[in-house]
Amino acid sequence: MNRILALAEKELLEIRRDKVLPRLIVLLPTLMLLLFGYAINFTLTGIPLSVYDGSQDRISETLLGELTREDRFRVALRAATPEEVRESLDRGQARVGVVIPPGALERVRAGETVQLEIYLDGSDPNFAFQAQALLRRAVQEVNARVLMGRALSGEAVLPPLSPVLHTLYNPENKTAWFMIPGIIGLILTQFTVLLTALSIVREEESRMMEALLASPLRPHEVVLGKVLPYLGIAFSVALLVLLLGHWVFGVPVQGSLGVLLMGMFLFVLGSLAVGVLISTLARTQVQAVFGTFAYAFPTIFLSGFVFPIEGMPAFFRLLSYLVPARYLIETLRGVLLKGQGLGVLWPHLLALLLFSGLVLFLAAHRFRRQVAV
Numbered sequence: 001m002n003r004i005l006a007l008a009e010k011e012l013l014e015i016r017r018d019k020v021l022p023r024l025i026v027l028l029p030t031l032m033l034l035l036f037g038y039a040i041n042f043t044l045t046g047i048p049l050s051v052y053d054g055s056q057d058r059i060s061e062t063l064l065g066e067l068t069r070e071d072r073f074r075v076a077l078r079a080a081t082p083e084e085v086r087e088s089l090d091r092g093q094a095r096v097g098v099v100i101p102p103g104a105l106e107r108v109r110a111g112e113t114v115q116l117e118i119y120l121d122g123s124d125p126n127f128a129f130q131a132q133a134l135l136r137r138a139v140q141e142v143n144a145r146v147l148m149g150r151a152l153s154g155e156a157v158l159p160p161l162s163p164v165l166h167t168l169y170n171p172e173n174k175t176a177w178f179m180i181p182g183i184i185g186l187i188l189t190q191f192t193v194l195l196t197a198l199s200i201v202r203e204e205e206s207r208m209m210e211a212l213l214a215s216p217l218r219p220h221e222v223v224l225g226k227v228l229p230y231l232g233i234a235f236s237v238a239l240l241v242l243l244l245g246h247w248v249f250g251v252p253v254q255g256s257l258g259v260l261l262m263g264m265f266l267f268v269l270g271s272l273a274v275g276v277l278i279s280t281l282a283r284t285q286v287q288a289v290f291g292t293f294a295y296a297f298p299t300i301f302l303s304g305f306v307f308p309i310e311g312m313p314a315f316f317r318l319l320s321y322l323v324p325a326r327y328l329i330e331t332l333r334g335v336l337l338k339g340q341g342l343g344v345l346w347p348h349l350l351a352l353l354l355f356s357g358l359v360l361f362l363a364a365h366r367f368r369r370q371v372a373v
Helices: 002-017 021-039 060-069 082-090 103-110 125-153 175-205 206-212 219-248 255-279 287-302 314-322 326-340 342-372
Strands: 047-053 072-078 096-100 114-121 159-167
Touching: 002 021, 002 206, 021 219, 047 082, 060 072, 060 096, 060 103, 060 125, 060 255, 072 082, 082 096, 082 114, 096 125, 103 114, 103 314, 114 125, 125 159, 125 175, 175 219, 175 255, 175 287, 175 314, 175 326, 219 255, 255 287, 255 342, 326 342
Parallel strands: 047 072, 047 096, 114 159
Antiparallel strands: 096 114
């Protein structure tokens, strides 16, 4: 027993002497607690809404008041025509659209039912389900107010407002259609960052890196030679998942494959650089694994991969803009499900380009310093 305790004491001393590992051991559970406690929230708020108000009377004002009450929806666009509402969802300006026909108040006074055309972004079934529930709740609130007055006056009680729902992009609410683009993003992150970091750190641990650097190869040629295989592997696996998703689960490809591949290439390039950056900070493979987990956790929780960004508190919603996987997943879903092209997705591609350029610069700077030392 004493020998086991002595060995355990030695192991603890080694962990204490490690400059990186104790910080990661504290950082990861803290990060998980904060993300689980605050960021994961299925109650949607601030949903971008596109509205065509053809009535502009008390009925439409009351309905919009109910929709925006408690910050459930945020009016992102007041459309000039009903067609513009549908187009705003295709352009990504809004995720829900409402068309209020002209003469709503007159129809309600005449005892008729006003049909509201509702357009929902169905690419995320969970989002569509909750947004639909919030819309129905707002319509029911307006109906209840109007019906209360009619009931007191002894009039017939037909529902004044009736929503007609159009679920776009994923009308059958198939979960696989929503998940597969996110899974591709996760695979690209894991394969590129983890394998690249481990590959370089393993060479340093075995002293092979020194031999490579002493060879006629230049430092950047060494790094490129190390990461290129993982670029090919990551792309091959991502394309395999994409093909399986299309053939097995019927995930459509509505948009340009060129835009999709461009987004994947920029993301993989940046992720490879993140792997190199982690390898310059880590001294052991264990540190590299922990460093990769610390990078991957925000990717899983803040990228919109599983949990809707509209349900996060304002701080984490802003933080999600710093997560590159968010832009890749938006690009994948935009191309695959919505048929969006470069004209709509260019902000996401620009963000990926900036991410790749910045991380490549940092990784090259850190690696040069490490070689010089």
